[in-house]
Every structure is written in C-alpha cells, then in structure tokens.
Amino acid sequence: MKFSLRLLTFVAMLMGCATLSAQEVNPVTPKEVRLDDDVQVRARAILDIPLAKNLSLDWSEQVRMHNNVSDVDKIVSSVGISYKALPWLKVGASYGFVNTRDEETDALGNTNVEWKIRHQANVDVTGSYKLGRVKLSLRERVRFAFRGDSVSSYEHADPFITLRSRFKAAYDIRQCRWEPYAAVELYTTLNARGAVPNYLNYNVAYKQYINRLRFTLGTEFKINNYHRLDIYYHFHMNQSYEARYKANKGDLKRWDLEKQNCHVIGIDYKFKL
Numbered sequence: 001m002k003f004s005l006r007l008l009t010f011v012a013m014l015m016g017c018a019t020l021s022a023q024e025v026n027p028v029t030p031k032e033v034r035l036d037d038d039v040q041v042r043a044r045a046i047l048d049i050p051l052a053k054n055l056s057l058d059w060s061e062q063v064r065m066h067n068n069v070s071d072v073d074k075i076v077s078s079v080g081i082s083y084k085a086l087p088w089l090k091v092g093a094s095y096g097f098v099n100t101r102d103e104e105t106d107a108l109g110n111t112n113v114e115w116k117i118r119h120q121a122n123v124d125v126t127g128s129y130k131l132g133r134v135k136l137s138l139r140e141r142v143r144f145a146f147r148g149d150s151v152s153s154y155e156h157a158d159p160f161i162t163l164r165s166r167f168k169a170a171y172d173i174r175q176c177r178w179e180p181y182a183a184v185e186l187y188t189t190l191n192a193r194g195a196v197p198n199y200l201n202y203n204v205a206y207k208q209y210i211n212r213l214r215f216t217l218g219t220e221f222k223i224n225n226y227h228r229l230d231i232y233y234h235f236h237m238n239q240s241y242e243a244r245y246k247a248n249k250g251d252l253k254r255w256d257l258e259k260q261n262c263h264v265i266g267i268d269y270k271f272k273l
Contacts, residue, residue: 028195028255030241035260040073041065042266049273054084066262075099080122088128096120117148121159133172140165142190154199154250155243161190162211170220180219187212195243200250213237226272234264 044062051057059079066073080094098118105111124141144159151158165188170181187210194205218232238261244254 028197028252030195030255030257033256033258035258038066038260038262039068040262040264041069042264044266044268046268046270047273048270051081055081057081071103072101074101078120090126090128092122092124092126094120094122096122119146119148120144121146133174135170135172137168137170138166139168152245154196154204154245155193157191157193160192163188163190166214168216177222178219179222181216182218183214183216185212185214185216186210187214192241193243194241195252195255197252198250199245207241209239209241211238211240228270228272230266230268230270232266232268234262234266236260236262236264238262 042062042064044060046058046060049057049059057079058081060077062074062076062078064073064076065071076096076098078094078096080092082090082092084090096119098120100116100118102114102116103111104114121144122141124139126137126139128135128137130136141164143162143164145162146159147156164185166183166185168181168183170179172179189207189209189211192207192209192211194207196202196205213236215235216232218230221229221231223229237259239257239259242254242256242258243252245251246253
C-alpha cells in the first residue's frame with residue numbers, strides 16, 4: 001500500500017514537472033514603439049425607443065475619423081436593450097456591427113485599403129448614486145470583439161475580451177439645460193496573446209494588461225424632452241502588445257509594445273420616442 005502511494009506521488013510529480021516545463025517560457029522583452037499622437041472625430045445618432053416601464057431599446061449609427069481626421073476609421077451600427085432593475089441599478093446588453101478600414105503597406109511601398117467586418121457584443125451593469133446635485137455612477141462592461149477574417153490564434157484572440165470600468169460624475173445645474181460631466185475609464189484585456197519563442201514548442205501565451213486609459217470631459221444639452229446633444233472630449237492613452245511569428249517555423253519574428261495618445265472630439269444626437 002505504501003509502495004503504491006509513493007509510486008502514485010512520484011508519477012504525479014513527474015506529470016507536474018512536465019506540465020511546468022511545457023508552460024514555462026523565458027520572458028521575452030518587447031520592443032517599445034511610440035506612435036505619433038492622433039486627432040480623431042466621432043459623430044453618432046441614437047434612437048431611444050421605450051418598450052415598457054424601465055425597459056428601453058436603442059439603435060445608433062456612428063462614424064469615426066482618425067489619422068488627424070483625414071480618413072474614416074470605422075462605421076459602427078449598434079442595437080441594445082437596457083433595463084432599470086432598481087432605482088440605482090441598470091443592466092444592459094448590445095450588439096455592434098463594425099465596418100473597419102484596414103490599411104496595409106506592401107514590400108514595394110504601395111498602400112492597400114480594405115474594409116473588414118467586425119462584431120461586438122457587450123454586457124454591462126451600471127450603479128448610480130446621487131449626492132446633492134452630483135450624480136455618481138460606476139459602469140462595468142464586458143466586451144467580446146469578434147473578427148470576421150481568419151487570423152492566427154497565436155497572434156490574435158478571437159473573440160478578444162475586454163473589461164471596461166468607467167467612473168463618471170455629472171452635475172445637474174439648477175434650471176439649466178446643460179449638464180457637464182467628467183469620467184475616467186480603464187480598458188483591461190482579459191485574454192490578449194503574449195509572446196513565446198516558438199509557438200510549435202510552447203503553449204499559447206496569455207497576457208492581461210490595461211490597454212487604454214480614457215479621460216473624458218463633456219456636457220449634455222437638453223433641447224427638449226425628446227432631443228438631446230452630448231458634446232465631449234476624450235484623451236486616450238493606448239498601449240497594445242503585438243506578436244508576429246514566422247508562418248511555417250513558428251519562430252517569434254516580432255514582439256512590440258505599441259503606445260499612442262489620441263485626442264477625440266465627439267458629438268452624439270439622441271432622439272427619444
């Protein structure tokens with residue numbers, strides 16, 4: 001009995017060592033790549049449709065410009081539903097159809113532009129609290145971003161899962177149509193790909209990190225009970241890890257940490273039925 005127990009323990013230790021040896025990877029230091037700051041513009045139209053008490057449906061169309069407002073970046077069509085479960089708690093889910101402009105430069109220096117389809121699914125929970133005329137809210141959103149094209153599972157996660165945590169403070173000015181607000185939001189990757197020396201010899205590497213820090217200043221303007229405008233400015237501090245491998249041999253070709261700051265000016269128009 002003792003011999004059998006020792007034998008099983010020894011086999012378990014061997015299996016544990018084998019698993020560790022397959023998963024342990026010498027750390028690969030990424031090359032930091034600093035991209036130029038970018039100025040972007042976003043415009044969106046939103047239709048809010050009440051379905052029942054505390055239940056509403058919204059549909060929106062958004063155009064995003066980037067490269068210092070010289071190119072269209074994305075066209076996003078979204079539909080979502082939200083429910084106010086409690087006076088201080090709201091839950092929601094939405095789907096986004098994203099048409100993304102993808103630009104690549106070949107070996108001869110020629111630029112090729114292709115429009116690619118992406119899909120987004122969001123689930124969020126928002127808690128709010130009123131402190132005098134100040135409204136505080138915390139929203140937690142999980143986003144699943146699906147690619148429409150085939151990619152290497154060692155370089156890109158599909159779906160790419162992100163946790164977005166936003167804290168917002170809005171001030172209700174007495175007898176005024178303007179409602180200014182400020183917000184900060186963290187984007188945390190949950191299943192981003194890391195880097196391994198050779199993906200044929202190692203398991204897929206996963207990496208969790210904050211890939212965007214967003215600061216927002218804005219104001220809402222109530223035209224009347226049915227029409228609203230939301231004018232805002234985002235400051236994005238972006239960073240992303242990008243791994244590239246040789247197609248046949250599996251060797252790591254590039255491991256970059258790309259960083260970029262973006263200035264985003266946006267306006268939303270909302271119509272409530």
